[in-house]
Structure formats: C-alpha cells, structure tokens
Amino acid sequence: MQMTVLGCAGTFPGPASGCSAYLVEHDGFRLLVDAGYGAVGALQRHGDLLDVDAVLLSHLHADHCIDLVAYSYARFYDPRGTAPLLPVYGPPGTAERIAAATGSGRQDWLGQVFDWRTLDGGPRQIGPFAASFVRTNHPVECWAPRLEAGGAVLAYTGDTGRCEDLVALARDADLLLAEASFLDGPGNPEGVHLCGREAGEYAARAGARSLLLTHLVGAWGDAAATLAEAKAVYDGELALAEDGRTYRVGR
Numbered sequence: 643m644q645m646t647v648l649g650c651a652g653t654f655p656g657p658a659s660g661c662s663a664y665l666v667e668h669d670g671f672r673l674l675v676d677a678g679y680g681a682v683g684a685l686q687r688h689g690d691l692l693d694v695d696a697v698l699l700s701h702l703h704a705d706h707c708i709d710l711v712a713y714s715y716a717r718f719y720d721p722r723g724t725a726p727l728l729p730v731y732g733p734p735g736t737a738e739r740i741a742a743a744t745g746s747g748r749q750d751w752l753g754q755v756f757d758w759r760t761l762d763g764g765p766r767q768i769g770p771f772a773a774s775f776v777r778t779n780h781p782v783e784c785w786a787p788r789l790e791a792g793g794a795v796l797a798y799t800g801d802t803g804r805c806e807d808l809v810a811l812a813r814d815a816d817l818l819l820a821e822a823s824f825l826d827g828p829g830n831p832e833g834v835h836l837c838g839r840e841a842g843e844y845a846a847r848a849g850a851r852s853l854l855l856t857h858l859v860g861a862w863g864d865a866a867a868t869l870a871e872a873k874a875v876y877d878g879e880l881a882l883a884e885d886g887r888t889y890r891v892g893r
C-alpha cells in the first residue's frame with residue numbers, strides 16, 4: 643500500500659498546499675480519501691485525471707469535500723467519453739452537499755458521474771481495501787477510516803477533537819495519519835481538532851508504527867512546535883505530512 647499527499651493544509655489552502663486529499667493505492671486500485679480545495683489540480687500531478695477507482699469522504703466540511711464539484715465536471719465532460727460511474731463513500735447528505743455546491747442544486751447529472759454510497763459506521767470493502775470506521779468528535783458527522791490491504795494498515799483521523807475510539811482506529815497501524823490543527827495550550831475549543839501532543843498520545847497508546855501529522859493551519863500555526871509536541875510523547879517514526887510526497891505503508 644502507498645499513500646500520496648495531494649493536500650495537507652488545514653481549513654484553507656496554504657501558498658504551496660491544497661487542503662485534505664490523499665491518494666491511497668494498492669494493487670493498482672486508486673482510492674481518493676477526501677477531496678479538499680486543490681485536490682483535482684494535485685491529482686493531475688500523480689497520474690491520469692480520470693484514474694481514480696473510488697472516493698471516500700470523511701466529512702462534508704469544504705476543506706475535505708469541495709473539489710468533488712470540480713471533479714464532477716472533469717469526469718462528466720471528459721472529451722474521451724463518459725468516465726465510468728465513480729463510487730463515492732461519504733456521510734449522509736453527501737449528494738445534496740455536492741449538488742448544492744455546484745450552484746444548480748440538481749443531482750440528476752451528478753448521478754451519472756458519482757455512485758453515492760452512504761457511510762453508516764459499518765465496514766465496507768472498497769476495491770482491495772477493507773475499510774472500517776470510527777465516528778470522530780467534530781461539529782459535523784465525520785467518519786475516520788481504517789484501511790487494510792495486503793497486510794498493511796493505514797488509519798486516518800479525519801477531523802476530530804479528543805476521541806477515545808482513535809486508539810482502536812489506529813491499533814497497531816503501520817501509519818497513523820493524524821490531524822494536528824492546534825498548538826497545545828489553553829483556549830482550544832473542545833470537540834473540533836487535536837493538537838500535536840494529543841495526536842502523539844493516541845499514536846503511542848495505539849502502538850502505531852509511524853505517525854504523520856497533517857491538517858496544520860500553516861498561516862496560524864507553528865509546524866516545528868507541533869512536531870515537537872508529538873515527539874515529546876511518541877517515539878515511533880514521526881514527520882509532518884509533505885505535499886506531493888508518496889509514503890509506503892507497511893512492508
């Protein structure tokens with residue numbers, strides 16, 4: 643399994659990175675996990691625009707889903723002919739959310755592009771990926787996926803405040819991709835995001851073999867401080883997610 647970061651900026655794009663989007667691949671199957679601002683641009687730097695086999699949206703905040711609007715046009719109007727119907731797994735209301743964002747509010751043509759599949763917390767088989775989910779602690783319904791294929795495990799927190807179920811999500815994972823939007827300290831709102839220390843603590847408790855910190859809000863944060871927070875509590879392999887970089891997951 644491998645995972646390429648198509649965008650890792652939190653909340654709004656940075657000068658050199660779009661928002662949450664990750665291309666997870668195994669055995670030639672390409673799963674786009676989240677599709678925040680800039681995902682469709684970045685996707686074209688890593689293969690054919692249409693070469694995506696399924697999409698999985700953790701939640702419907704714009705920084706995780708909005709480029710599905712752009713992607714609907716890219717697939718629907720592709721001059722090579724109609725692209726195959728693309729399965730899109732997302733929380734309840736995904737079709738309506740994307741339709742509203744197109745401005746037309748109509749879903750009929752989107753139904754010719756996307757095959758909407760609603761997440762309800764139950765496990766799903768998505769191509770070669772056995773996917774299971776944890777409901778996170780976030781202002782909107784957010785499903786954090788654990789993806790297993792070929793003996794490798796990738797866990798992704800989506801967006802979340804403190805959430806005990808993250809330990810099960812990341813149990814013995816080869817890679818935990820964890821949001822770390824906040825810096826540790828007083829005044830962070832409850833139930834929205836993690837800080838670097840919290841991400842590191844969950845990774846340590848879960849026995850995750852490596853930890854990538856993502857969803858940092860570059861313009862407001864301090865990446866070095868976020869990394870140091872996690873490093874103080876987690877002694878596995880640790881780094882900040884890098885835009886455009888591909889990471890091997892498992893052996």
Ligand SMILES: [Zn+2]
Nearest residue numbers: 653703705801
């Ligand atoms: Zn977000």
Ligand SMILES: [Zn+2]
Nearest residue numbers: 701703780801
């Ligand atoms: Zn969010």
